Amino acid sequence: MCSEYLPPRGMRDITGVEAELYEYLFSEFRRVARSRGFQPVITPTVEYFKLFEVKSGEEVKKSMYVFEDKAGRLLALRPEVTASIVRVYLRLLRAQPKPVKLYYLAQCFRYEEPQYARYREFWQGGLEVIGDPDVNADLGAAVTASEFLESIGVKHFYLVGNVALYRNVMRSFNIDEEAQDHILHLIDKEKVDEAVEEVKSRGGDIAAEVTSKLLSAESVDSVESYLQDLKSYLGDLYEKTLQEHMRVIEFTSALRELGYRVVYSPRLVRGLAYYTGLIFEYKTAGGELEVSIGGGGRYDGLTTVYSGPFEYATGLALGIDRIALVLSSNFQLREARSVSVLVLRDVPISVGYKVLRLIPSNFKGFVYRVNSLSKGLKYANRVGCDFAVIIGSVEYKQGKVVVKNMKTGEQVLVDINALPSLLNSSSGSS
Amino acid sequence: MCSEYLPPRGMRDITGVEAELYEYLFSEFRRVARSRGFQPVITPTVEYFKLFEVKSGEEVKKSMYVFEDKAGRLLALRPEVTASIVRVYLRLLRAQPKPVKLYYLAQCFRYEEPQYARYREFWQGGLEVIGDPDVNADLGAAVTASEFLESIGVKHFYLVGNVALYRNVMRSFNIDEEAQDHILHLIDKEKVDEAVEEVKSRGGDIAAEVTSKLLSAESVDSVESYLQDLKSYLGDLYEKTLQEHMRVIEFTSALRELGYRVVYSPRLVRGLAYYTGLIFEYKTAGGELEVSIGGGGRYDGLTTVYSGPFEYATGLALGIDRIALVLSSNFQLREARSVSVLVLRDVPISVGYKVLRLIPSNFKGFVYRVNSLSKGLKYANRVGCDFAVIIGSVEYKQGKVVVKNMKTGEQVLVDINALPSLLNSSSGSS
Numbered sequence: 043m044c045s046e047y048l049p050p051r052g053m054r055d056i057t058g059v060e061a062e063l064y065e066y067l068f069s070e071f072r073r074v075a076r077s078r079g080f081q082p083v084i085t086p087t088v089e090y091f092k093l094f095e096v097k098s099g100e101e102v103k104k105s106m107y108v109f110e111d112k113a114g115r116l117l118a119l120r121p122e123v124t125a126s127i128v129r130v131y132l133r134l135l136r137a138q139p140k141p142v143k144l145y146y147l148a149q150c151f152r153y154e155e156p157q158y159a160r161y162r163e164f165w166q167g168g169l170e171v172i173g174d175p176d177v178n179a180d181l182g183a184a185v186t187a188s189e190f191l192e193s194i195g196v197k198h199f200y201l202v203g204n205v206a207l208y209r210n211v212m213r214s215f216n217i218d219e220e221a222q223d224h225i226l227h228l229i230d231k232e233k234v235d236e237a238v239e240e241v242k243s244r245g246g247d248i249a250a251e252v253t254s255k256l257l258s259a260e261s262v263d264s265v266e267s268y269l270q271d272l273k274s275y276l277g278d279l280y281e282k283t284l285q286e287h288m289r290v291i292e293f294t295s296a297l298r299e300l301g302y303r304v305v306y307s308p309r310l311v312r313g314l315a316y317y318t319g320l321i322f323e324y325k326t327a328g329g330e331l332e333v334s335i336g337g338g339g340r341y342d343g344l345t346t347v348y349s350g351p352f353e354y355a356t357g358l359a360l361g362i363d364r365i366a367l368v369l370s371s372n373f374q375l376r377e378a379r380s381v382s383v384l385v386l387r388d389v390p391i392s393v394g395y396k397v398l399r400l401i402p403s404n405f406k407g408f409v410y411r412v413n414s415l416s417k418g419l420k421y422a423n424r425v426g427c428d429f430a431v432i433i434g435s436v437e438y439k440q441g442k443v444v445v446k447n448m449k450t451g452e453q454v455l456v457d458i459n460a461l462p463s464l465l466n467s468s469s470g471s472s
Numbered sequence: 473m474c475s476e477y478l479p480p481r482g483m484r485d486i487t488g489v490e491a492e493l494y495e496y497l498f499s500e501f502r503r504v505a506r507s508r509g510f511q512p513v514i515t516p517t518v519e520y521f522k523l524f525e526v527k528s529g530e531e532v533k534k535s536m537y538v539f540e541d542k543a544g545r546l547l548a549l550r551p552e553v554t555a556s557i558v559r560v561y562l563r564l565l566r567a568q569p570k571p572v573k574l575y576y577l578a579q580c581f582r583y584e585e586p587q588y589a590r591y592r593e594f595w596q597g598g599l600e601v602i603g604d605p606d607v608n609a610d611l612g613a614a615v616t617a618s619e620f621l622e623s624i625g626v627k628h629f630y631l632v633g634n635v636a637l638y639r640n641v642m643r644s645f646n647i648d649e650e651a652q653d654h655i656l657h658l659i660d661k662e663k664v665d666e667a668v669e670e671v672k673s674r675g676g677d678i679a680a681e682v683t684s685k686l687l688s689a690e691s692v693d694s695v696e697s698y699l700q701d702l703k704s705y706l707g708d709l710y711e712k713t714l715q716e717h718m719r720v721i722e723f724t725s726a727l728r729e730l731g732y733r734v735v736y737s738p739r740l741v742r743g744l745a746y747y748t749g750l751i752f753e754y755k756t757a758g759g760e761l762e763v764s765i766g767g768g769g770r771y772d773g774l775t776t777v778y779s780g781p782f783e784y785a786t787g788l789a790l791g792i793d794r795i796a797l798v799l800s801s802n803f804q805l806r807e808a809r810s811v812s813v814l815v816l817r818d819v820p821i822s823v824g825y826k827v828l829r830l831i832p833s834n835f836k837g838f839v840y841r842v843n844s845l846s847k848g849l850k851y852a853n854r855v856g857c858d859f860a861v862i863i864g865s866v867e868y869k870q871g872k873v874v875v876k877n878m879k880t881g882e883q884v885l886v887d888i889n890a891l892p893s894l895l896n897s898s899s900g901s902s
Contacts, residue, residue, distance in 0.1 A: 047523060047559050047778050050547060053516035055560045061512040065502060072495060079810070079838040079855070082491040086483035086593055087517060087579055088537075088549070093477060107518075107547075109539030112583055117480060117537075119518070129477050130485045139854040143838075149517055153542055163516055178821055178841040185825055292821065299822035348477050380509065391608055391722065392729035395615055408509040408573075411608040424569040425509070 052162030063366050063373045067194060068147055071167040074190040075145035080169055083144045085126035091116040093125050096347050097316040100227045105152040119151035124357060127170050132350040140173030159367050170357035177292045180320055180356045187358055188302060196368055197328040199303035202294055203310030206286035206319040207256050210279040215245030223315040230311045259308045262291050286319040293320055316341045326368050333368060336360035379428040380406035384418035386434045387411065393433060397443060400461050422448060482592030493796050493803045497624065498577055501597040504620040505575035510599055513574045515556035521546040523555045526777050527746040530657045535582040549581035554787060557600050562780040570603030589797050600787035607722045610750055610786045617788055618732060626798055627758040629733035632724055633740030636716035636749035637686050640709040645675030653745045660741045689738045692721050716749040723750055746771045756798050763798060766790035809858040810836035814848035818865045827861060827873060830891050852878060
């Protein structure tokens, strides 16, 4: 097959057990999100570029798939879903009782160099809580994500940071928001020295010193005492900064109370420019490698960027592809037992489908028409069927079928109507 | 909110009950497809334009979203999924026992004038069977789709046609494949006179007369006797044409045996150029309007178009958006009963999440932190909770909670550990 007929570079065909695993993750994510009161939202895969232009962050903006439609509208394949969620909230959900709790499962796209476990099309499962200033909103989303990870058997721990510290320090030294975004982007890229240099050139020596000190804080508590010293610089921003810091403390201690490991991580900023305070990341634990499998944080006021009124908001997204990769080595689908209905060529095919209707719903079943019984049994065997129900012309005329247990080889001739009870009674045996 | 922050023209934000309905349809489609032995496949949302260029049909090709990536590769948002499925089969699944049975659930995109129930982004649920020449392959897919429609309560009937009749007649009068595609496209657009005119100019008077007669056949049987007359024109193609005709007869009669209404529809050709024989469509029945909700047919040999060996193949796709629209008026989600855990401000928030863990898994539940009990109860009421579990500082110190039945107003103080059994015992009451 010629290479024009490959998936686009960095994208994939997902089949077999891997596809089963994805569907299992989708359905578990939905189940857990719903069980915690989150509602589904489905947004367009393609959005106007404008939607992402404002607050996605440098990294994301650079790597978007952007194109014009036939009418010259500038569109983009979504690089993430939170911007769409904010739009949905503002357009359609403002009348709902707050907090509004939403979830989504969606492909996103980034034009980056493909590498191990990094695809140009990838799946995100997200939880968003809009309209609640309380740390309970952050916890509600975070714990729901943890419950999902637990339900699928992914051991994990938390990294926690606070971008409000840097934003407010920079703001108090008159560094504008765009420059803040860039500096945070540098920290995200682990270019910490460059970031501090940039703070220095724009905000002066003290700004740089403070930033540098916050970046190397070893614990949440050490930040707290340091914030006291900064009171005079922060001025009006002090109260807000302290509040956000208290959120981080409360978030951390509640998670620890619930048995989760939480590591304070002052250099955590994440690649999206819309975060305003608490920020966190999920890492796998217990395996050979600590892999980041998702994260989130506060994005208070992102609604105003989209011309809406100010709303408190928080949320997170999990990387389904990374999670699938972590699980892939020991994923075993719990399959329903299966029956193949083998119809011999001289029997009307519709008879096979009538028999199929009698197969109990806890069985998987399908009809296969064959010229010879041996070919049919071979097929039933290759596709791993537990039972073959055989309908030849003799059985058909008598209103009977032969039921063969493919594991034991045992076979019995039964009246068609006795088939359901026969299969049900043998259900427990395998 | 400014109009830049709307979904792109012709696309939608799906929320609330409608989003619940979509998720319900997704999960039912998956359940039924799996129960009949179909395996999931997830293919890229974006493909190389080449993949669709060959055999999508005029209509589809005109309305594709086509664009270049940053490296100048010509990409397209998928207008349909069968081409990708054929690629997947050729690349990855040729070693599996045949028939290979696959299903997908995927957004597709067409740049058409938006109109009622026609969106530029729409969802398809598809079933494909590769490697089986038998009509059982067609029936297996068709009946599975019917079972899905029955499981969600959509009454439907079948239109059945046969494009092999037209293709083989045209071929025998030396009309090339491209012209055939165009003529079938005209029939699809209900421009039957124009189509016959085109056959005439390319194949002569007799070709036109034959085509015209086939196009107005009133039943499958009338076609059969007519085919006899055509034997001399069809020559070598006669046997193949008759065979495909027999498939249509067997397909139709088996479906009728199984209780489905089937209407022979000689002008049914569908808008995709890859169909080779049997073709069918699902229409809703019993409502005010007969709406087309999907269809499919034989696409034997499409594998060769993608440089693979010849394979028999058949499949279908259902339009999830249309089905959602048909169901939307009377969809009622069966919701799990729900509990809101109301934590008063002077109690550690982690206590709420510990209590949440005790809520039986058949309940929906979440934590809400409030300054006053009345505010909490008002919220629990607005979001439709069945129970509120109240934790104030007095209860907390005693290791107890107050459980309030939101429907009856009844409330009891119980030990935290008694909560699961209390909720379970009241499960049946509402």
